[in-house]
Amino acid sequence: MTFRKGNPSYVSCLMKDVLKSWPWYFTSIVATIVYLLMDFYMRKMIGTVADDIIYQKESFMMSFVLLLGSTFLASPFHGISTYTKGRMSEEVLLKLRLAIGKKTTKLSMPYLETHDSGEIISHLGSELDTLNGFTYYGLSMVTTLFVQLIGVTGFMLAVDPEITIVFILLSLLVLPFSILLTKQVRRNEKVYRSQLAKSQQRAKEGINFITLVKAFRLEKMISNQYEKALHQATDAAIKNEKTVAYVAAAGKAIGFIPLTVMIALGVFRIFEGTLTQGELLSLVAIGGGFFSWLQGTPDTVAYLRKAQVACERVYGFLDLPEEENGTETKRHQKDSCMVKIDDVHFAYPGEKEVLYGISMEISEGESVALVGASGSGKSSIIKLICGFITPDSGSVEVMGNPIEDWNKEAMRRNIAFVGQESHLFPGTLRENLLTNHMNIEDEKLMALCKRAGLEALLGERGLDGSVGEAGFQFSGGEKQRITILRALLKDADLILLDEPTSALDAVSEESIQECLRMLTKGKTSLTIAHRMATIKNADRIYVLHQGRIVQCGSHDELFKQEGQYRKMLKLQELKERVI
Ligand SMILES: Nc1ncnc2c1ncn2[C@@H]1O[C@H](COP(=O)(O)OP(=O)(O)OP(=O)(O)O)[C@@H](O)[C@H]1O
Known part of the structure; x- marks a missing residue:
């Protein structure tokens, strides 16, 4: 596992581990990019086909074949992207699981004596699940963000530069808004993770020392502690859900502005005679697809913040000092004091x-x-x-x-x-x-x-x-x-x-x-x-x-x-x- 001692930027450590599975990672990125470009092209062709029908152009058959062709060609790339993303995530997850297991045996005794084993269980459980979700969905979303932007801008510019600029500028407003509003998600996620770990520890104690628990009738005490930790974890999780819901709702509301402005501008331009119905259809198809993607960013940013906490906890654990070990290869010196x-x-x-x-x-x-x-x-x-x-x-x-x-x-x-x-x-x-x-x-x-x-x-x-x-x-x-x-x-x-x-x-x-x-x-x-x-x-x-x-x-x-x-x-x- 790659991690730098004392470096708080554990996300970069995760990236290094992802890059170790580079063949899968890059294939997934390339497949996603090809799929996205074909998807944009297909959306653009919807408008072209519409115009060809409206204006009874001879190129209709050709446009229609291109539309169908891009649809069929895009699907295998989507499949390749899905498989390679999953494959890469599983490889990273396996490496992390192995590293956590190995680390557990190398930690110093004073650490193990003073820390709950529930912490380690939570690293191996829910935190790795979150990281898995991040490497599967989040990473490809972040990596292809620029392709989305460039692709959308490029295809829309080819249709109408003026409407494109207005649409992109308005759309981008959602990003800083999502980042600002999801700030407290990270704080709540930290509380959630540590309380969840505590509740797991209590449950583990209840099972491991069941005889003692029953003999001293400690069931109530253990279950009270378990419930208290679980309630605190749930409270933190609910706070996060609220924040994400507010942000998502606001994101949707703001989200309609660029789309509405684009349609209004487009209709105006059709009446002006400077835009065809088909072109507007292309713009709405490309911009609409991109915008539903962008509308999901508050959720994605909130999710990325949660993944950041999981990343800090997992790599922070892997970064803990290990039991001190001599570098020399020593052997038992016979005839010396034992x-x-x-x-x-x-x-x-x-x-x-x-x-x-x-x-x-x-x-x-x-x-x-x-x-x-x-x-x-x-x-x-x-x-x-x-x-x-x-x-x-x-x-x-x-x-x-x-x-x-x-x-x-x-x-x-x-x-x-x-x-x-x-x-x-x-x-x-x-x-x-x-x-x-x-x-x-x-x-x-x-x-x-x-x-x-x-x-x-x-x-x-x-x-x-x-x-x-x-x-x-x-x-x-x-x-x-x-x-x-x-x-x-x-x-x-x-x-x-x-x-x-x-x-x-x-x-x-x-x-x-x-x-x-x-x-x-x-x-x-x-x-x-x-x-x-x-x-x-x-x-x-x-x-x-x-x-x-x-x-x-x-x-x-x-x-x-x-x-x-x-x-x-x-x-x-x-x-x-x-x-
Ligand atoms: N991990 C620890 N952290 C802090 N204090 C500790 C820890 N382990 C032991 N101690 C303390 O160190 C002192 C010596 O403990 P130790 O276990 O060595 O005694 P002992 O003679 O073996 O006792 P016993 O016969 O009861 O097992 C005790 O006061 C104990 O409370």
Whole structure:
């Protein structure tokens, strides 16, 4: 996709994309121009045939053949113009859809965490539809405007210069009038688009979190928010419809002036003997056709303004800064520290600092744990290692390379992550397990699934059975075990676990611990754990308190110290005894 960073003229970006489909675009323009010229010629010939009949000229047959010939010849060009316009629009649309999809995966995490996904859905939906309409109708109208003007002027001038000049000057009054009166359409369209996006987001939340919505009886809240956004969108759309209606009505009223003046002048000239009835008929046919086209301009200009907003929103989205990526091709430097974080300070945009001078190391093959109260910054450290967030100061090295030098996709190929919530993608069980397009024999895959306690599941649907939308058909424990197997099959060098058992009960947790042991065996791992018992065997434990590392050591070392670790352990033991 072509777009220039920071350039507000996104319409020119759309034009560049249109020009990439230049064979279709130019064919459509040429076909439209030929069609228009033939149409004007045909209109002119109507008057000539009329005069030939009135004055019983011998040229009647010839004029009649020319009139019929131009009518028949014009039609295929109209067909070619329609097809090529459609073809070009679809090509542009496909490129934009692909670019939006790709962009979504490249946006920075802070952007995705702070923006509604409804925005992205609206870019892919109604905004692209508007752009499609623009490339199909609007663009050819704008591009052929001059041909219309020149064609009309030329053909009419050939009939009668005086009437032509009066008619064209009066007709052109409609253009500035349309541009001025449709100014506020753009403002309302912006409100319409953003509120529509908001309503789509609310609807999506209602569907995605249906269990939560029903359990907490949030239906009313969600539907109120949905309705409010939808009403605001509709209000803005209605305001626009009103403006367009006023402008269209006024355009029609003003529109009759040039036509009436032309007919009056023409009749006067017929009586004067300086114009024939046929010539007036030609003038009315050409001018009338052009004028019905020009009368539609208020609608067209309003539509172009809407398309401009859609263009700004779609290309503005494509112009958003992407996740920072190193340009060098880095590889995992064996025998170097897997992770080295040195004096890192970090604050989320517009928030106060959440990490204060964090320093930690994870050597190859080590199993390291991170513990701390909720909100102490554990997940933020994982995001730092994955390159989802960038430190404000200090440095992060992953697999022997400064994180800013890594191409993030290449780096993450070496990292497997299991988070607090598991998610299955629509598709088969096999597709959910083999994310790296790797070839693994079915027997081996089945054996792993059995070890992970997924035997019953396999029996029912096999590896190629569908997991359903978002894995709704699976229990939390089953989904989490599939997620862990997915990480295991990735065969990554570094395993990051962010409380993978926090959402499960003690019984499910036990079955998952076995999967986790399979996953981390012989690998370097960093585990965030809320149950202290699960990380007792870690080589090293970092204790985080309000964004700072306050203790570091093995379980035995930390247990001997009077500190945060011991406090947390005692608190948990107490809780478990009460339970
Ligand atoms: N995207 C974000 N934007 C702004 N603040 C954030 C964001 N993500 C986390 N925070 C804040 O940063 C702090 C640390 O959050 P973090 O998720 O790292 O803590 P945590 O120790 O993993 O917590 P928990 O155990 O509850 O998951 C918290 O105060 C949190 O509110």
